[in-house]
Amino acid sequence: MSLQDTSQHSNCTAMSDVLNRIGDKWSVMVVGMLGRQGTLRFNELKRLINGVSQRMLTLTLRNLERDGLVTRTIYPEVPPRVEYALTELGKTLQQPISALWDWSSENHGSIMDARAIYDARSAAVAEDAPRKVAYVGSEGRLAGARSI
Amino acid sequence: MSLQDTSQHSNCTAMSDVLNRIGDKWSVMVVGMLGRQGTLRFNELKRLINGVSQRMLTLTLRNLERDGLVTRTIYPEVPPRVEYALTELGKTLQQPISALWDWSSENHGSIMDARAIYDARSAAVAEDAPRKVAYVGSEGRLAGARSI
DNA sequence: CCGTATCCACATCGATACTG
DNA sequence: CAGTATCGATGTGGATACGG
Numbered sequence: 001m002s003l004q005d006t007s008q009h010s011n012c013t014a015m016s017d018v019l020n021r022i023g024d025k026w027s028v029m030v031v032g033m034l035g036r037q038g039t040l041r042f043n044e045l046k047r048l049i050n051g052v053s054q055r056m057l058t059l060t061l062r063n064l065e066r067d068g069l070v071t072r073t074i075y076p077e078v079p080p081r082v083e084y085a086l087t088e089l090g091k092t093l094q095q096p097i098s099a100l101w102d103w104s105s106e107n108h109g110s111i112m113d114a115r116a117i118y119d120a121r122s123a124a125v126a127e128d129a130p131r132k133v134a135y136v137g138s139e140g141r142l143a144g145a146r147s148i
Numbered sequence: 149m150s151l152q153d154t155s156q157h158s159n160c161t162a163m164s165d166v167l168n169r170i171g172d173k174w175s176v177m178v179v180g181m182l183g184r185q186g187t188l189r190f191n192e193l194k195r196l197i198n199g200v201s202q203r204m205l206t207l208t209l210r211n212l213e214r215d216g217l218v219t220r221t222i223y224p225e226v227p228p229r230v231e232y233a234l235t236e237l238g239k240t241l242q243q244p245i246s247a248l249w250d251w252s253s254e255n256h257g258s259i260m261d262a263r264a265i266y267d268a269r270s271a272a273v274a275e276d277a278p279r280k281v282a283y284v285g286s287e288g289r290l291a292g293a294r295s296i
Numbered sequence: 297c298c299g300t301a302t303c304c305a306c307a308t309c310g311a312t313a314c315t316g
Numbered sequence: 317c318a319g320t321a322t323c324g325a326t327g328t329g330g331a332t333a334c335g336g
Contacts, residue, residue, distance in 0.1 A: 012177070012198070014252045014253050014256035015173070015176070015177075015180075015248075015249055015252045015253070016173050016177075017252075017256060017259075018248075018251075018252035018255075018256060018259065019171075019172075019173045019176060019248075019252070020173065021259075023167075023171050023172065023173065023176075024167075024171065025163070025164050025167045025168065025171065028163070028167060028171075029160070029163075032163075049160075050160060065266070066262065066263055066266040066267075067259045067262055067263060068258060068259060068261070068262025068263075068265075068266075069259075069262075089255060089258055089259075089262070092251070092255065093251060093255075095247065095251075096244065096247040096248040096250075096251045097248075099243065099244040099247050099248075100166075100167075100244040100245075100247075100248065101163055102244075103166075103240070103241060103243075103244045104162050104163045104165075104166035104167070105162050105163070107166075107237060107240065107241075108162040108165060108166060110216060110237055111165075111166065111169070111215045111216060111217075111237075113216070114214065114215055114216025114217075114237070115214055115215060115216075117216075118213070118214040118216075119214075
């Protein structure tokens with residue numbers, strides 16, 4: 001709503017909106033899996049995607065279905081069978097997702113390295129920090145300013 | 149290529165890890181802005197990215213810096229000046245991000261349409277619910293056929 | 297087998313106030 | 317200008333239990 005006109009690029013809203021839906025890891029995983037494997041049942045997806053809870057998988061699939069990225073086909077059998085697959089729109093999303101996926105596996109190492117360096121430096125700085133609060137007394141400015 | 153190994157858990161964790169950092173909208177916005185505009189100061193970024201709070205921009209920039217995607221340059225002046233820019237690694241991230249960005253602006257309309265259809269059906273089903281699904285008409289072309 | 301519903305610990309984020 | 321600190325509302329996600 002208040003996200004209008006971020007610079008001249010009016011499609012920032014679109015980007016935000018899309019990112020809010022497909023920007024979480026479960027959605028990316030599901031699209032990736034369905035893109036590679038084709039059609040999958042609920043529990044197949046659950047097994048393939050490590051760590052996802054039933055609840056989150058259901059929610060993710062519902063959102064993807066709602067956004068027209070995934071089809072949900074129910075076979076009225078016993079036991080029930082439900083199959084998921086990408087729509088045409090969902091298939092087009094595969095390319096940008098694969099690009100991001102490739103970038104990730106390619107650069108994950110660099111990121112980990114950068115983090116290690118950054119954290120090492122932060123730790124070093126933190127060790128010097130206490131010096132600047134060595135002594136707090138004798139400043140008369142507290143005299144009348146005791147406002148609790 | 150790498151997409152073939154995506155069934156391996158090692159790649160999934162890399163993807164998860166990367167997505168957890170760069171998968172939120174503020175990071176994407178920042179990288180997008182810095183990619184387009186080059187070097188920007190803190191408040192320039194804040195103005196360009198509509199809706200971001202000072203706190204979130206700071207946190208986002210710190211994370212991006214930690215991951216080696218953004219440089220932070222402090223000029224010891226009064227008033228202080230701090231400039232942010234993409235690193236080489238950050239620049240390589242631009243491609244997958246703009247791919248996603250392009251996809252978003254291109255397909256946001258389709259998604260909104262799909263949502264409208266889905267919501268309309270859900271509402272209809274909810275109204276029939278007490279009577280146990282009498283008729284599931286309204287053949288929608290969910291699966292594809294998206295005009296360009 | 298495929299969900300939905302409930303509870304709750306936990307993280308996230310915005311608002312606000314303050315500093316150098 | 318460019319942060320840091322704190323707090324409270326809100327959201328998120330896992331565990332669990334149950335229903336079709």
